[in-house]
């Protein structure tokens with residue numbers, strides 16, 4: 001078993017399975033975030049549910065593990081590729097057969113990681129370890145997660161534009177990362193063939209666009225519409 005995990009295909013399999021887990025997480029997170037468009041009560045009830053439901057509390061450490069495995073194994077596989085492949089060979093031959101996103105997955109991934117660190121400091125850290133404002137909805141006291149999110153993107157100040165730009169650039173990088181990652185993950189776990197490769201590429205592109213556009217709607221909504 002330990003031989004398999006340290007083998008090349010074992011490492012890629014861990015990257016793919018953790019990646020597929022993160023793909024599901026992104027859809028759940030986007031759905032929860034779209035409640036922001038429904039106003040403060042709708043979003044605060046949804047955030048309170050996510051923050052207190054026992055099943056979701058069990059999922060949180062698993063999510064952290066999913067991110068950790070995905071990042072660590074991506075770095076290991078990438079360093080191994082750099083070490084074993086001469087640079088010129090890679091540059092000349094890969095360009096014809098692959099997309100820009102597929103050749104730059106590590107940079108897109110690291111860019112998304114930088115976004116994620118900023119993002120966790122903005123919201124997760126404040127809600128879990130800071131002193132967030134509270135509000136009462138339907139007689140229940142809860143954290144005012146809506147004001148926290150709205151406060152970052154609203155106000156019309158320069159900082160709101162800077163954060164909106166960081167977030168939207170992060171979502172575009174995430175969309176490009178997913179454009180290659182989606183079908184590639186299915187390929188690695190063996191759920192792809194010539195017929196399905198085309199379908200998975202299309203489904204992956206639709207998914208990547210939903211994620212990039214869906215998340216981008218939120219800063220745009222607060223900045224220009226709300």
Ligand code: HEM
Nearest residue numbers: 029033047051116119123124127145149167174215218219
């Ligand atoms: C405008 C878009 C987004 C908004 C408004 C948003 C909002 C939030 C909020 C309010 C939390 C804290 C939840 C809590 O602790 O109760 C959170 C946590 C988190 N977000 Fe986001 N998020 C956005 C995009 C993203 C993206 C694109 C990713 C992944 C690349 C992401 C990954 C996470 C993770 C890993 C957590 C911590 C786990 C959790 O509490 O669910 N978020 N987000």
